[in-house]
Structure formats: structure tokens, C-alpha cells
Amino acid sequence: MSTIKKVCQLAGVSTATVSRTLKNPDMVNEKTRERIFKAIAEAGYRPNVLASSIKTGRSNSLVVLVPNLSNPFFLKIIQGIEQAAQENGYSVLLGDTQGEAKRENEYASMVLSNRADGLIHLDHSFPFSKNDETLAENVPMVSVCERIVSNKKYPVVELDNYSACRALANHLTSYGHKRFGVIAGQKESQIYRDRLSGIKSVLQEEGITLEDSLVVGGEYSMEAGEIGARELLSNINRPTAIFCFNDDIAIGAIHEIKKHGLRVPDDISVVGFDNIKVSAYIDPPLTTIDQPAYDMGRKAVEVVLQQIKKKPLQRDREIVQFSLLERESSGQLKM
Amino acid sequence: MSTIKKVCQLAGVSTATVSRTLKNPDMVNEKTRERIFKAIAEAGYRPNVLASSIKTGRSNSLVVLVPNLSNPFFLKIIQGIEQAAQENGYSVLLGDTQGEAKRENEYASMVLSNRADGLIHLDHSFPFSKNDETLAENVPMVSVCERIVSNKKYPVVELDNYSACRALANHLTSYGHKRFGVIAGQKESQIYRDRLSGIKSVLQEEGITLEDSLVVGGEYSMEAGEIGARELLSNINRPTAIFCFNDDIAIGAIHEIKKHGLRVPDDISVVGFDNIKVSAYIDPPLTTIDQPAYDMGRKAVEVVLQQIKKKPLQRDREIVQFSLLERESSGQLKM
DNA sequence: TAAATGACTGCAATCGATTACAGTTTTATC
DNA sequence: GATAAAACTGTAATCGATTGCAGTCATTTA
Numbered sequence: 132m133s134t135i136k137k138v139c140q141l142a143g144v145s146t147a148t149v150s151r152t153l154k155n156p157d158m159v160n161e162k163t164r165e166r167i168f169k170a171i172a173e174a175g176y177r178p179n180v181l182a183s184s185i186k187t188g189r190s191n192s193l194v195v196l197v198p199n200l201s202n203p204f205f206l207k208i209i210q211g212i213e214q215a216a217q218e219n220g221y222s223v224l225l226g227d228t229q230g231e232a233k234r235e236n237e238y239a240s241m242v243l244s245n246r247a248d249g250l251i252h253l254d255h256s257f258p259f260s261k262n263d264e265t266l267a268e269n270v271p272m273v274s275v276c277e278r279i280v281s282n283k284k285y286p287v288v289e290l291d292n293y294s295a296c297r298a299l300a301n302h303l304t305s306y307g308h309k310r311f312g313v314i315a316g317q318k319e320s321q322i323y324r325d326r327l328s329g330i331k332s333v334l335q336e337e338g339i340t341l342e343d344s345l346v347v348g349g350e351y352s353m354e355a356g357e358i359g360a361r362e363l364l365s366n367i368n369r370p371t372a373i374f375c376f377n378d379d380i381a382i383g384a385i386h387e388i389k390k391h392g393l394r395v396p397d398d399i400s401v402v403g404f405d406n407i408k409v410s411a412y413i414d415p416p417l418t419t420i421d422q423p424a425y426d427m428g429r430k431a432v433e434v435v436l437q438q439i440k441k442k443p444l445q446r447d448r449e450i451v452q453f454s455l456l457e458r459e460s461s462g463q464l465k466m
Numbered sequence: 467m468s469t470i471k472k473v474c475q476l477a478g479v480s481t482a483t484v485s486r487t488l489k490n491p492d493m494v495n496e497k498t499r500e501r502i503f504k505a506i507a508e509a510g511y512r513p514n515v516l517a518s519s520i521k522t523g524r525s526n527s528l529v530v531l532v533p534n535l536s537n538p539f540f541l542k543i544i545q546g547i548e549q550a551a552q553e554n555g556y557s558v559l560l561g562d563t564q565g566e567a568k569r570e571n572e573y574a575s576m577v578l579s580n581r582a583d584g585l586i587h588l589d590h591s592f593p594f595s596k597n598d599e600t601l602a603e604n605v606p607m608v609s610v611c612e613r614i615v616s617n618k619k620y621p622v623v624e625l626d627n628y629s630a631c632r633a634l635a636n637h638l639t640s641y642g643h644k645r646f647g648v649i650a651g652q653k654e655s656q657i658y659r660d661r662l663s664g665i666k667s668v669l670q671e672e673g674i675t676l677e678d679s680l681v682v683g684g685e686y687s688m689e690a691g692e693i694g695a696r697e698l699l700s701n702i703n704r705p706t707a708i709f710c711f712n713d714d715i716a717i718g719a720i721h722e723i724k725k726h727g728l729r730v731p732d733d734i735s736v737v738g739f740d741n742i743k744v745s746a747y748i749d750p751p752l753t754t755i756d757q758p759a760y761d762m763g764r765k766a767v768e769v770v771l772q773q774i775k776k777k778p779l780q781r782d783r784e785i786v787q788f789s790l791l792e793r794e795s796s797g798q799l800k801m
Numbered sequence: 802t803a804a805a806t807g808a809c810t811g812c813a814a815t816c817g818a819t820t821a822c823a824g825t826t827t828t829a830t831c
Numbered sequence: 832g833a834t835a836a837a838a839c840t841g842t843a844a845t846c847g848a849t850t851g852c853a854g855t856c857a858t859t860t861a
Contacts, residue, residue: 479811495810520818521815522816
């Protein structure tokens with residue numbers, strides 16, 4: 132692998148000039164430049180990115196912490212991140228944390244060891260270890276979807292979960308539903324609180340309260356959807372409509388409901404959240420909230436790059452728009 | 467951010483000793499070591515990975531090139547890659563190529579600029595640009611699922627697509643099916659040839675030939691599945707069983723078939739390939755070939771690390787086992 | 802007791818770039 | 832034609848580690 136020196140030899144110039152032709156071409160004479168480019172081609176020279184990073188103090192990469200790589204929704208976000216990063220000359224280091232603190236710590240510390248310039252977190256946990264807390268103070272970091280739980284406020288890209296759930300709930304009450312079941316995700320997160328209070332606020336307007344026994348779940352997966360549905364179906368007050376906190380859960384729930392010989396939506400309506408691709412292809416197609424995952428990823432990159440470039444952030448919450456997709460998994464209550 | 471020098475000051479030793487306590491602890495006296503660890507803690511010191519990389523010539527990361535991040539099958543592979551990489555002290559740079567040569571070139575060149583030590587490619591194209599071909603000669607590289615088309619033979623982790631398709635075809639002929647349709651993926655790849663010849667070989671044993679007009683598709687997506695199914699359904703010799711080259715295609719196809727008022731499998735059997743998670747949850751659950759995606763990812767890392775460590779490879783093809791999952795999307799031919 | 806060995810530690814070169822500063826040549830200005 | 836300004840280019844320090852080599856001191860060995 133040839134280095135800058137090789138090019139110097141071939142072109143008969145100093146390293147400075149070579150470096151400049153690549154970074155600040157207009158600082159060097161056109162003829163010299165040409166000679167150098169020829170030398171570069173001849174040598175098959177590629178600048179060693181690490182060498183330049185060490186000098187400039189920038190690694191030009193971002194770490195992305197994902198709790199669960201098998202969720203296609205996260206994928207879509209990552210796609211957005213990846214694309215935006217690339218456009219800005221950054222590359223993406225992927226960290227699959229599986230929700231484990233130890234792995235989060237490990238990946239987060241990449242920012243501390245100069246392997247990455249910033250961090251995008253797709254979860255609500257504070258990713259650094261207690262030990263690193265003070266070191267982490269000035270780390271460029273954003274979270275997507277979920278707000279990071281910590282003393283310091285970190286910016287977040289999210290949608291208005293409260294309103295989105297109100298929209299869903301209104302949609303269902305307009306079909307006459309009054310007994311709701313909920314299969315939620317992790318209960319410690321802000322999302323959980325926001326969404327639940329959105330649902331409750333609509334019910335309240337109808338004079339209904341949501342019983343605790345009708346809120347089940349705790350994990351975002353198809354299996355959790357199956358289990359949750361099973362639980363709800365066996366409840367004395369079997370709900371007529373089920374809120375699932377993401378589409379994976381909804382897919383699991385619908386599967387389970389059908390297994391019990393019930394029909395969706397004739398016997399029970401089911402709604403999801405996220406709008407992953409497959410949701411339009413299942414039977415029945417899923418009513419859900421569309422989250423602009425791709426754009427959220429892009430926005431997250433913007434925000435973290437702002438921080439890296441030490442530009443002040445205009446706001447600490449970027450709210451993106453949702454839309455309610457009424458498909459066929461929800462319908463008129465039939466009794 | 468404090469550097470090694472800060473630690474030297476605090477501990478009253480040279481940089482060499484600090485470096486050694488971290489990399490070769492048994493080269494330094496226990497007491498000194500303790501002093502240094504205390505100093506490290508006090509300084510909040512993190513070794514600058516880039517600085518060490520430049521000296522050692524190793525970046526300790528791998529680039530992974532993915533043609534389509536929204537395919538959950540790839541995700542599963544990436545999960546395996548990520549896990550294995552992490553266990554070996556490597557991190558994963560993610561490149562979403564969208565099948566575009568330009569993006570492939572860009573990401574592939576990360577290996578040339580020392581940003582990554584090796585490359586894992588989830589596609590069949592040769593990822594380097596023509597220009598870089600000679601430079602790329604000694605690059606540690608593996609492909610997963612698909613064989614890389616190039617002069618040099620690169621190792622591959624794949625399954626026996628020919629046999630897998632024979633298994634599927636036998637499964638279908640055992641149900642009495644004789645008229646097959648195929649919704650394939652990209653036609654330029656080895657996979658395409660292997661799979662098709664697997665199918666044909668079984669048909670041949672039954673004295674049947676597969677008409678060209680019954681082989682459609684060209685892309686791995688649900689939309690392609692819909693379009694492909696539409697095409698096959700309108701064929702004069704409507705097939706009674708449809709082979710889909712992955713589960714996404716199958717999901718799209720089933721969706722389309724139902725839209726035409728036909729039932730799966732009573733009117734038409736559909737089989738997929740990959741066994742992504744959702745395939746067990748759709749209606750009807752999909753008969754498919756299980757590819758051990760996670761393990762394939764892990765194996766790919768092994769192979770590329772072998773190359774990085776300049777150990778000779780035992781073989782240039784790592785074959786993984788498949789298994790036929792007979793679920794409910796395929797069944798007895800009813801006429 | 803002298804010599805040899807082993808255990809630590811430090812000096813300083815090095816990895817491959819970037820960049821402040823200075824030096825040289827060319828061009829512009831009067 | 833002399834001087835100032837602009838345009839290039841080179842020298843050498845620097846980024847933050849790693850590591851070969853040499854030096855010091857304590858411990859064995861003969």
C-alpha cells in the first residue's frame with residue numbers, strides 16, 4: 132500500500148503539496164496538481180484515513196446504537212441515518228445492543244476513544260456507564276423515538292406519541308369501540324407514558340377508564356404480541372379493540388386471535404404503530420400510525436452533526452409528523 | 467480529552483510504560499501498574515484508537531455491504547456479523563449500497579484507505595471500481611449467499627441452493643403439483659442459476675419442462691411478488707404452485723393471489739425462501755427454506771478474519787445447512 | 802565475588818498524514 | 832525598474848499512540 136511519500140517521490144514534491152492537492156486543491160498550481168494526480172494514479176495511492184483523523188481529531192463516523200436489529204422499523208431509521216451520514220462524508224458504525232447495558236457501554240465508549248464523533252441512540256437508556264458519565268458530558272448525542280433518561284437533556288427526534296394515540300383511539304371509538312386492550316412495549320420509557328395517556332384521554336372523554344388488567348406486554352416483538360393477545364382474550368372483559376405498540380406486536384396478536392377462531396376486525400379490531408412494510412401485506416392489512424422512519428434517521432444525523440460542529444441547536448426536540456393509515460384490521464364493532 | 471501524556475505526568479512514568487500496562491500488562495511491575503491505573507482513572511484517560519491503529523496498521527473494523535437494508539433476512543445476517551465481530555474486538559461499518567455500483571465502490575474503498583481491515587459483501591457484484599481492481603487484489607473479502615463475480619475467486623458462505631430447491635420441488639410434486647411458476651430474483655446471479663436448475667432437475671424426473679413464460683420476477687421485494695403473481699395468474703397455463711425466491715416475494719405473491727379471490731394453498735400453493743420471522747405469522751404460514759442467517763453472518767466474520775490474519779483458508783466455500791419448513795402455504799393439489 | 806540472567810523502564814524513532822510558518826518565485830502597482 | 836502583493840512550495844513540528852533497543856537494578860549462578 133503506497134503512502135503519501137511514494138507520491139512525493141513520483142511527483143517530485145513535498146508531502147505538504149500532495150496533501151494540499153487533495154484537501155485544498157486551489158492552493159496549488161494547476162500543473163503541479165496534474166503531475167501529482169498522475170503520480171497518485173501511478174502509485175495507486177489512497178490517503179490513510181486514520182492518519183488524517185488523528186491529526187484533525189475527527190473520525191468522521193457516527194455510532195448508532197440499536198436495541199433490536201430485527202425490527203424493520205429500526206432498519207428504516209438506519210437507512211435514513213446511513214444515507215444522510217454518507218452525504219455528509221460520515222460513515223456509520225453499527226452497534227446492536229440487544230438492550231443490554233454492557234453492550235451499550237461498550238459501543239458508547241467508542242466516542243470516547245475517538246473512534247466515532249457522535250452517537251445516535253435508538254433507545255431511552257443512558258448508554259454510557261456510570262464511570263464515564265462525566266466524560267460523556269460533551270458527547271454529541273441524539274436519540275430517536277425515545278427520550279434518553281439522564282440528568283442532562285439530550286436532543287431527541289420523535290413524533291407526538293400522545294396525539295398519535297389519540298388519533299388511533301378516536302378512530303376506534305368512532306367505530307363504536309369502548310373496551311380497549313393494550314399490548315404495550317417497555318414500561319419504563321416515556322413513550323409508554325405518552326401513548327397510554329393519549330389513549331386514556333380519549334376514553335375519558337367517553338367517560339370510560341382503562342383497567343390495568345387490560346394493559347399487557349412489555350416487549351416489542353411478535354411473540355410478545357401473541358402472548359399479550361392470549362392474555363387479553365382470556366380477560367373477563369374481553370376487549371373489542373386492541374392497541375399494539377408496534378406493528379410486530381400487532382402481527383403477533385392478529386395471528387393469535389385467528390388461532391382462537393376469531394376474526395379481525397369483525398370480532399376484534401387491532402391497530403398497530405410504525406407502519407412497517409409488511410403491515411400492508413398481512414391479512415387483514417393493518418391499521419397503523421405511519422412514522423416517517425427514514426426521515427427521522429436523516430434528522431437525527433442533522434442534529435448530531437450540528438453538535439459535532441459545535442453549532443447551537445435550535446430546539447431539543449425535533450417533532451416529525453405522523454399519519455393515521457386506516458386499513459382493514461379495524462372496523463365497525465359487530466355484536 | 468486527556469491523552470497518554472497526561473497519564474504519564476500523573477503516574478511519573480514514560481508513555482511506553484503506560485502503553486504497555488494496557489497492551490502487555492505482564493511486562494510491567496505490579497506496583498507501577500497500579501499507580502498507572504489510578505492515574506488513568508484520575509485522568510479519565512481513553513486511548514485514542516486511531517492513534518494506535520495508525521501504528522499497528524489495523525483499524526479493527528469490517529465493512530459490510532448490504533444491497534437492501536430493508537430485507538429482514540439481511541438483518542439477521544448482520545446481527546450474526548455484528549456479534550461475531552464484537553467478540554473478536556472488531557466493529558462493523560455498515561454500507562447500504564442499494565445495489566448501486568457507485569455506492570459499492572465508495573464503501574469498498576474504505577478498505578483501501580485503512581478505515582476497515584476487511585469486507586463482507588451480501589451481494590454478487592465485484593464491489594471495487596475497475597480502477598481499484600489491482601489494489602483490491604489482496605483485500606480480505608467474503609461474500610454471503612451470493613458468489614462474487616470476478617476473476618479472482620473470493621470465498622463465500624452460502625447454502626446449497628440447488629439441493630434446497632430440489633427439496634422444495636420434491637415437496638410440491640409429492641402433493642401432486644406439476645405446473646410450477648417461479649418468481650425469481652436477480653437473473654445475473656449464481657443463485658438464480660442454481661435454484662432454477664434445482665427446480666428443473668426435479669421436474670425433469672417427472673418428465674416435465676419449465677416454460678420460460680412461467681419464470682418471472684427479477685427483484686427481491688414484496689412488490690415484485692405482487693407483480694410476479696399477477697403475471698403468473700394471467701398465464702394461460704396458470705401454475706398450481708409458485709416458487710418465490712425469497713419470503714418477501716412470497717408475501718407479496720400471497721397477498722396478490724388472495725386479492726384475486728383465490729385461496730392459498732387450496733387453489734395455489736406458494737413457497738418461499740429464507741424463513742424470515744414474519745413468515746410464520748402470515749396467513750397462511752409460509753412453507754419455506756430456513757437459511758441459518760445468523761450463523762452465516764458469524765461464519766463470514768470467521769472467514770474474513772482468517773484472511774486478515776493471513777492464515778490460509780481451508781476452503782473457498784463454506785456451506786451451511788438448510789432445512790425445509792413445511793407450513794401451511796403449500797398443500798395437496800385440489801382440482 | 803564476579804559474571805550472567807532476568808525484570809523493568811525509558812528513550813526516541815515511527816506510523817501517515819496535516820498545517821503553521823517561512824522561503825521563493827511570479828505578478829501587479831506605481 | 833523597484834517594491835509590494837500574491838501565488839506557490841517546502842521545512843519541520845505535530846497528532847497520540849506503539850515498540851525496538853538500550854540502560855538500570857536486582858537476583859542467580861558459578
